[in-house]
Amino acid sequence: MALDTAVIKKDFPILHQQVGERPLVFLDSAASSQKPQSVLDAMQHYYETTHANVHRGVYAIAERATAMFEEARTKAARFIGAPASREVLFTKNVTEGINLVANAWGRSNLRPGDVVLLTEIEHHANLVPWLMLKEQLGIELRYIPVGDDSQLDLSDLDRLLDGVKLVGVTALSNVLGTIPPVRRIADAAHAVGAVCLADGAQYTPHMTTDVVELGVDFFGFTAHKMLGPTGIGVMWGREELLEAMPPFLGGGEMIRDVRPDGFTPNELPWKFEAGTPPIAEAVGLGAAIDYLEALGMDEVRRHEVVLTDYALTSLAERHGDDLTIYGPTEASERGGVLSFAYKGIHPHDISQVLDQSGVCVRAGHHCAKPLMRRMGVGATARASFYVYNDESDVDALSEALTKTSDFFF
């Protein structure tokens, strides 16, 4: 194993608890990851020593709070290879980030009949904001289909791109683990004059992100899935696009001047950050980035490929045809997120019985109902891995699945 999980597990206080005789086995990081002590300490320390509102006070702690907040932005920019930190907008999460693009970019660039091209494997976060625009502006939505091999079927991409103004694609499916060829899709989008948005919620926590390399125009990720706190995410956008866009939310911070009859928006990135921002959360995000960079993102990815390979192999060996794991079959071609069906037992019931063994997995539609319908299932159970998981967690899952079967049959 490339990462020393025995050491890493020690850094996460929540993993120290026991369920009965056994340690907690947390396999739901795709929903939200756990937080290392260093992130918790950074936020606590900020509140104990530094807290004041940012970009306002002239006193020392306010200046320091502002510096810490902006330092987190710089770290986030570097972490995803953004050319400039003013292109990094702090949002609440990816959902808010995509709503920002749909509203600020969408409303000023889309006309009735214009097409937004999405994919069949999107999370609701990259579906509903566009469905709302469809209702409000009369735009058309199209979908890149997913094949039975869990890969996007790009064979008809040229035809699908006709009349398209924006392509929205997940960089890593939260259900299948599929890693779409974002670069190829972005290039094809640009060839017809469209822009490309990638949802990096499941991507950035798990591998090196380079938005320039990916060739996209907008890219969102969220802190709480990458060891950071809830309440803060990032939407990165190319500067010229962001400059041309009207503000999203209005209020304090996002303005340069306000008169009774109008306002002048602030410059980037604050133009898109109305109201007091999540300051401690930004500090926490910065600490999470520090933690991940100390591990090395390439090591994080290598660790997850090895662990996913172990899971695919060992679970198939033990459970055979009783277990169906969805998504690409090669660990190197997928993320460490395993949706599965087991012996026809409903995912809720699987999750409930696994919980008795202290094994936490997600059950449900994973906010991807169109994909669930495409897969012909109502719900799946899902185990997902992160830096603190190792073979022992996979073995615990495997063991608990056998117990589930014993219980229901």
Next chain:
Amino acid sequence: MPLEDLYREIILDHYRSPRNRGELESPPAHRVEGYNPLCGDEVVVFLAVDGGQVTDLKIAGQGCSISQSSASMMSAAVKGKTLPEARALIRAFKGMMSIHEHRLDGDPGDGDGIGEGDGDGEIAATTPEVKLGDLEALQGVVKFPVRIKCATLSWNTLQQGLDEVAAT
């Protein structure tokens, strides 16, 4: 929390061998769908009402053991009942679920006519005219709050169906 509190034997029995599974021709039967947006579970209730009585009832759809067994037990309990009896059963069942829900929330209750039960047997004592019978096996669900919506899905769907029938 012992799992057996949730998955009582009778619940597993209804899950493995669901009663009144299938469809009725609609119309004349009334067809009503219910969804649990949280988990994607769906139930379809087919309702034949004649002369103020639920003469037949079938259940279709998919879901977890709790939602499916609750629907199965509901179908067995409601079939053949008069409309007021069916509504009384719905009230009693939802009362059994919601009293505990309110207690969890620290809310004294919404005064829906069901007594403020405080433990096993209390429901039957405060609503003597309604016998929940086997359905009381589902009482353990309230110890697992996220599963309450699984248990009540088919009942809410039936209630909607009865309301729709009454409105036509």
